[in-house]
Amino acid sequence: xxxxxxxxxxxxxxxxxxxxxxxxxxxxxxxxxxxxxxxxxxxxxxxxxxxxxxxxxxxxxxxxxxxxxxxxxxxxxxxxxxxxxxxxxxxxxxxxxxxxxxxxxxxxxxxxxxxxxxxxxxxxxxxxxxxxxxxxxxxxxxxxxxxxxxxxxxxxxxxxxxxxxxxxxxxxxxxxxxxxxxxxxxxxxxxxxxxxxxxxxxxxxxxxxxxxxxxxxxxxxxxxxxxxxxxxxxxxxxxxxxxxxxxxxxxxxxxxxxxxxxxxxxxxxxxxxxxxxxxxxxxxxxxxxxxxxxxxxxxxxxxx
Amino acid sequence: xxxxxxxxxxxxxxxxxxxxxxxxxxxxxxxxxxxxxxxxxxxxxxxxxxxxxxxxxxxxxxxxxxxxxxxxxxxxxxxxxxxxxxxxxxxxxxxxxxxxxxxxxxxxxxxxxxxxxxxxxxxxxxxxxxxxxxxxxxxxxxxxxxxxxxxxxxxxxxxxxxxxxxxxxxxxxxxxxxxxxxxxxxxxxxxxxxxxxxxxxxxxxxxxxxxxxxxxxxxxxxxxxxxxxxxxxxxxxxxxxxxxxxxxxxxxxxxxxxxxxxxxxxxxxxxxxxxxxxxxxxxxxxxxxxxxxxxxxxxxxxxx
Numbered sequence: 001x002x003x004x005x006x007x008x009x010x011x012x013x014x015x016x017x018x019x020x021x022x023x024x025x026x027x028x029x030x031x032x033x034x035x036x037x038x039x040x041x042x043x044x045x046x047x048x049x050x051x052x053x054x055x056x057x058x059x060x061x062x063x064x065x066x067x068x069x070x071x072x073x074x075x076x077x078x079x080x081x082x083x084x085x086x087x088x089x090x091x092x093x094x095x096x097x098x099x100x101x102x103x104x105x106x107x108x109x110x111x112x113x114x115x116x117x118x119x120x121x122x123x124x125x126x127x128x129x130x131x132x133x134x135x136x137x138x139x140x141x142x143x144x145x146x147x148x149x150x151x152x153x154x155x156x157x158x159x160x161x162x163x164x165x166x167x168x169x170x171x172x173x174x175x176x177x178x179x180x181x182x183x184x185x186x187x188x189x190x191x192x193x194x195x196x197x198x199x200x201x202x203x204x205x206x207x208x209x210x211x212x213x214x215x216x217x218x219x220x221x222x223x224x225x226x227x228x229x230x231x232x233x234x235x236x237x238x239x240x241x242x243x244x245x246x247x248x249x250x251x252x253x254x255x256x257x258x259x260x261x262x263x264x265x266x267x268x269x270x271x272x273x274x275x276x277x278x279x280x281x282x283x284x285x286x287x288x289x290x291x292x293x294x295x296x297x298x299x300x301x302x303x304x
Numbered sequence: 305x306x307x308x309x310x311x312x313x314x315x316x317x318x319x320x321x322x323x324x325x326x327x328x329x330x331x332x333x334x335x336x337x338x339x340x341x342x343x344x345x346x347x348x349x350x351x352x353x354x355x356x357x358x359x360x361x362x363x364x365x366x367x368x369x370x371x372x373x374x375x376x377x378x379x380x381x382x383x384x385x386x387x388x389x390x391x392x393x394x395x396x397x398x399x400x401x402x403x404x405x406x407x408x409x410x411x412x413x414x415x416x417x418x419x420x421x422x423x424x425x426x427x428x429x430x431x432x433x434x435x436x437x438x439x440x441x442x443x444x445x446x447x448x449x450x451x452x453x454x455x456x457x458x459x460x461x462x463x464x465x466x467x468x469x470x471x472x473x474x475x476x477x478x479x480x481x482x483x484x485x486x487x488x489x490x491x492x493x494x495x496x497x498x499x500x501x502x503x504x505x506x507x508x509x510x511x512x513x514x515x516x517x518x519x520x521x522x523x524x525x526x527x528x529x530x531x532x533x534x535x536x537x538x539x540x541x542x543x544x545x546x547x548x549x550x551x552x553x554x555x556x557x558x559x560x561x562x563x564x565x566x567x568x569x570x571x572x573x574x575x576x577x578x579x580x581x582x583x584x585x586x587x588x589x590x591x592x593x594x595x596x597x598x599x600x601x602x603x604x605x606x607x608x
Binding site for chain 1: 318319320321322326344345347348351352368369370374375377378381382385386399402403406407410411
């Protein structure tokens with residue numbers, strides 16, 4: 001199967017620490033790289049992770065708090081210095097374009113690639129990106145300002161041809177795509193060979209959901225039902241539950257509860273408050289409710 | 305003597321690497337901290353260096369290239385999150401205020417401390433800061449955009465009282481400040497005790513000059529004559545001399561030549577191009593002309 005990976009560039013919260021960077025992830029699906037959020041220092045994390053800058057063409061910004069977007073201008077400038085020519089697409093609240101454009105005009109004058117801003121309505125669940133293999137949908141979050149998560153889904157894949165059967169019936173190359181799509185084959189003698197004898201099941205279509213920053217949103221569980229990997233913010237431990245509510249964040253337990261309701265296969269927690277020296281307490285609290293809980297760490301890669 | 309230190313937070317050039325951060329320094333004079341430049345990631349470097357955020361009240365920005373100022377918005381936001389109330393003064397090209405203010409209005413709404421912008425005319429040599437112990441002067445640089453260096457000088461200090469002599473003549477406390485300033489003492493009997501018998505020489509007034517980013521500017525050598533420590537950019541080795549000229553940067557040899565002409569006591573080079581794996585070649589080239597050459601490195605502290 002092609003790679004479907006989540007690279008953690010930063011999984012801290014608003015206050016930077018020497019343990020965690022501000023939020024950013026790169027999602028690799030096949031040979032495409034998608035970025036989610038871009039806190040200060042993201043470009044350095046890309047370098048540390050040996051991630052090819054030039055393969056990043058689409059950046060999704062969940063919301064306009066600094067720890068999710070202050071790294072954009074530096075990274076965009078560096079792309080320009082490195083001679084990028086490919087367009088860059090940024091999906092974000094309309095306010096980002098308003099704030100970033102004057103900086104681009106001044107700091108990146110004469111740069112050789114265009115930036116296209118795509119405005120997100122964080123209150124809506126809708127498909128905001130689609131190509132031949134992937135869709136990206138927004139997941140409205142509950143935060144202090146408009147915020148949305150993202151659901152990455154592989155499109156249904158083609159069935160696998162059974163080599164021996166294809167050879168046996170000597171099926172011409174030009175017909176094979178249709179057979180991958182499920183068509184039967186009619187031999188020159190008029191015999192109909194059912195698709196089930198020519199193909200095996202397609203690889204499953206995998207999915208990844210990013211939910212941060214947010215209070216628990218059970219209303220999204222139906223949308224992300226059965227997701228292969230759910231990244232859910234777990235800024236606080238249960239002892240800080242009231243603080244989580246006030247600041248519109250989630251506890252590890254609440255993240256686990258969402259994973260359970262959504263029947264996620266695995267949960268990945270992150271966006272840790274700077275008060276925690278490590279994530280063990282958060283993992284423990286989440287695991288009691290949802291055993292398949294993992295902790296994000298800078299530099300870690302999670303395979304889906 | 306009170307501390308006069310240069311803390312290197314970043315000494316790389318425009319392209320960030322895993323070896324060097326973007327430009328930033330903290331100058332500690334007594335218990336005051338001054339920041340020069342603030343590239344992306346500066347706030348993290350402050351944390352790594354255990355430098356007290358709250359003692360930084362004055363930030364001097366040499367010029368508006370991203371690697372010298374992209375870290376401001378994140379650091380200012382973090383100051384706000386940490387509950388800062390003390391005013392912050394930023395000395396920079398007027399364009400910085402124009403670019404930063406809309407970001408402050410949006411990202412730092414309701415923050416509890418004021419920011420005062422002081423506009424620099426990079427073409428002029430003038431005193432832009434002065435308090436009871438320190439002055440800061442601009443040093444016009446030659447770069448692709450308006451750029452100025454900074455000269456930090458301790459003001460002349462008071463002479464040291466000779467304890468035994470003060471006791472012997474039983475000089476009242478209220479007169480001692482005048483004697484530190486150089487006054488003679490007249491005893492109740494009318495005898496004049498010359499100041500030279502009551503005091504020892506004051507500590508020397510130390511100075512630090514920051515010259516980056518720039519072509520060599522021999523016209524500044526008179527202004528910085530005899531400076532205790534000169535930080536001078538040395539982006540390139542001599543083999544890239546023509547590239548240095550095109551991009552308005554200096555070679556290590558040119559930096560050393562300026563140090564020599566200015567009769568600096570010591571030279572500190574930095575702003576290394578990302579093409580150099582380490583600074584040894586640059587140091588070697590500079591040392592041939594000016595032996596007292598040191599290389600900036602992140603985390604290093606240079607005492608003056």
